[in-house]
Amino acid sequence: MRVLTAVALTVLVFWPTVGLPAAPARTMADVLAAAKADDWRELDPNNTLYLEFAAGRVVIELSPDFAPRHVDNIRILVRAHFFDGLAINRVQDNYVVQWGDADGRRSVGTAKKTLPGEFTRPAAGLPLVVLPDPDTYAPQTGFVRGFPAARDSATGTAWAVHCYGVVGVGRDNAADSGGGTELYVVSGHAPRHLDRNITVVGRVVAGMELLAALPRGSAAMGFYEKPEQRVPISRIRVAADVPEAERSKLQLLRTDTPTFMDLIESRRNRREEWFKVPAGRIEVCNVPLPVRTKPEPKKQE
Amino acid sequence: MRVLTAVALTVLVFWPTVGLPAAPARTMADVLAAAKADDWRELDPNNTLYLEFAAGRVVIELSPDFAPRHVDNIRILVRAHFFDGLAINRVQDNYVVQWGDADGRRSVGTAKKTLPGEFTRPAAGLPLVVLPDPDTYAPQTGFVRGFPAARDSATGTAWAVHCYGVVGVGRDNAADSGGGTELYVVSGHAPRHLDRNITVVGRVVAGMELLAALPRGSAAMGFYEKPEQRVPISRIRVAADVPEAERSKLQLLRTDTPTFMDLIESRRNRREEWFKVPAGRIEVCNVPLPVRTKPEPKKQE
Numbered sequence: 098m099r100v101l102t103a104v105a106l107t108v109l110v111f112w113p114t115v116g117l118p119a120a121p122a123r124t125m126a127d128v129l130a131a132a133k134a135d136d137w138r139e140l141d142p143n144n145t146l147y148l149e150f151a152a153g154r155v156v157i158e159l160s161p162d163f164a165p166r167h168v169d170n171i172r173i174l175v176r177a178h179f180f181d182g183l184a185i186n187r188v189q190d191n192y193v194v195q196w197g198d199a200d201g202r203r204s205v206g207t208a209k210k211t212l213p214g215e216f217t218r219p220a221a222g223l224p225l226v227v228l229p230d231p232d233t234y235a236p237q238t239g240f241v242r243g244f245p246a247a248r249d250s251a252t253g254t255a256w257a258v259h260c261y262g263v264v265g266v267g268r269d270n271a272a273d274s275g276g277g278t279e280l281y282v283v284s285g286h287a288p289r290h291l292d293r294n295i296t297v298v299g300r301v302v303a304g305m306e307l308l309a310a311l312p313r314g315s316a317a318m319g320f321y322e323k324p325e326q327r328v329p330i331s332r333i334r335v336a337a338d339v340p341e342a343e344r345s346k347l348q349l350l351r352t353d354t355p356t357f358m359d360l361i362e363s364r365r366n367r368r369e370e371w372f373k374v375p376a377g378r379i380e381v382c383n384v385p386l387p388v389r390t391k392p393e394p395k396k397q398e
Numbered sequence: 399m400r401v402l403t404a405v406a407l408t409v410l411v412f413w414p415t416v417g418l419p420a421a422p423a424r425t426m427a428d429v430l431a432a433a434k435a436d437d438w439r440e441l442d443p444n445n446t447l448y449l450e451f452a453a454g455r456v457v458i459e460l461s462p463d464f465a466p467r468h469v470d471n472i473r474i475l476v477r478a479h480f481f482d483g484l485a486i487n488r489v490q491d492n493y494v495v496q497w498g499d500a501d502g503r504r505s506v507g508t509a510k511k512t513l514p515g516e517f518t519r520p521a522a523g524l525p526l527v528v529l530p531d532p533d534t535y536a537p538q539t540g541f542v543r544g545f546p547a548a549r550d551s552a553t554g555t556a557w558a559v560h561c562y563g564v565v566g567v568g569r570d571n572a573a574d575s576g577g578g579t580e581l582y583v584v585s586g587h588a589p590r591h592l593d594r595n596i597t598v599v600g601r602v603v604a605g606m607e608l609l610a611a612l613p614r615g616s617a618a619m620g621f622y623e624k625p626e627q628r629v630p631i632s633r634i635r636v637a638a639d640v641p642e643a644e645r646s647k648l649q650l651l652r653t654d655t656p657t658f659m660d661l662i663e664s665r666r667n668r669r670e671e672w673f674k675v676p677a678g679r680i681e682v683c684n685v686p687l688p689v690r691t692k693p694e695p696k697k698q699e
Binding site: 190191214216230231232233234260261262269270272285286287288289290292293294305306309310311312313364367370371372373374375376378379380382383 | 491492515517531532533534535561562563570571573586587588589590591593594595606607610611612613614665668671672673674675676677679680681683684
């Protein structure tokens with residue numbers, strides 16, 4: 098795992114204030130076209146879930162960096178078929194889509210029903226690639242192995258931030274009342290007030306548009322009023338348990354590379370002809386995290 | 399129109415840094431329950447559009463403060479039935495929903511086909527209620543008569559910001575290539591890099607969930623691939639042209655009131671039992687802008 102040095106970050110920090118970047122101005126398309134094969138990574142099938150429902154497959158990358166106990170527990174639930182035949186029961190516009198055991202009736206088997214919250218973690222040991230621009234909610238923001246994150250040096254803590262597509266663990270009022278039997282994904286403008294208040298366990302890397310287009314629930318907080326409005330989940334599986342031929346062949350751009358730094362700069366100052374005034378800044382939840390289908394190996398001619 | 403004084407804003411700015419607020423801690427529900435009748439306003443029917451399609455009615459408040467020429471032009475287009483029978487032709491996940499004359503074939507009649515961009519305006523004369531927290535993209539953010547906005551004192555300019563539900567005017571690469579024949583609404587995380595690059599003409603105040611739940615387009619930029627996938631628009635009307643009995647009876651919380659200041663504070667530091675760590679900050683696009691159905695007059699018993 099390469100981690101950007103302080104020197105590289107300083108260059109990024111000072112580019113926009115001292116004038117034009119040293120490198121030629123490039124669009125994100127330019128940056129991605131120039132990316133090397135090893136700028137891309139594959140998902141760890143043990144840290145990947147497939148949620149399958151009538152509309153298709155949603156691919157979720159789990160984040161053991163931020164919630165190791167919850168990730169373990171969710172893996173146990175998934176492997177015990179806990180979610181199979183349950184449903185999406187809440188779709189609140191500009192907020193979240195939520196699924197799982199809404200009625201709390203299903204046995205968790207050998208998993209834990211609840212766990213202490215994993216809302217923050219020590220910042221030490223976590224390689225945060227830091228964004229250069231101010232954030233409303235956190236002293237520092239950036240990316241940890243593909244996940245949007247924040248850090249507060251004063252308290253020595255770090256946490257995953259609630260951007261579009263981020264998956265968390267529903268809970269009741271008590272901090273230790275969630276365990277993974279109900280999960281939600283952010284489907285609107287980043288609700289950053291949830292940061293440090295709830296456990297983040299992952300991020301949707303494909304299929305988010307299938308969840309985001311579901312009809313909104315009309316009861317309070319976007320719950321579906323009638324049980325028959327709920328959207329059934331066929332099953333959730335750990336990718337490692339799926340035959341290789343049936344796995345989603347995805348690659349994600351690594352966030353700990355110079356290519357990703359170039360991508361950030363290409364989005365802070367848009368070079369496409371359409372843009373008239375570059376923002377000169379970027380907020381963590383506006384940084385694209387590119388995903389592509391794994392290229393086929395080139396045929397020998 | 400009441401405008402908050404500098405004194406009132408200073409109190410808001412310094413509350414969170416000197417300790418607990420002087421007023422009792424209240425949730426947004428508390429604040430709204432205590433709102434007075436004149437904390438609410440009604441829409442100006444001349445500045446209100448109804449977009450009607452199979453799923454229902456979308457209510458848009460126009461923003462002549464920010465784009466007077468485009469607002470006038472769109473009103474002319476609407477009154478000439480320009481949009482009736484056209485379609486929603488682009489739904490890009492976590493970005494925008496767009497409608498209008500995608501093929502540029504319909505006559506604009508007495509309206510202008512294109513206008514110079516109204517991307518920013520002079521800050522002078524615009525009553526901005528300023529938020530106390532830092533923003534990634536702008537020196538100051540806040541609200542102008544119900545619209546999220548930003549200001550840069552260094553340049554003396556102000557502009558409407560792209561939050562969820564904000565409506566803008568599609569254009570080609572040239573700054574003066576839009577006129578209102580194609581409109582979009584932000585349907586995902588605030589794309590703030592669009593600020594100062596495009597003309598904002600309004601904001602959806604009801605029915606946003608109907609647009610946000612449309613199936614995503616699978617062509618580039620979320621366009622529907624086939625014409626038959628487009629979602630027909632029955633008609634768009636200016637509310638003033640709709641018989642009073644058929645108008646949406648809505649009221650919006652005024653943003654130039656002490657009640658709205660209280661609402662902001664209730665969201666910066668959430669007091670609901672569920673929250674364990676109040677954010678202590680709020681970003682402009684996370685401030686709720688309450689809309690309610692106009693209460694029925696109380697009957698005389």
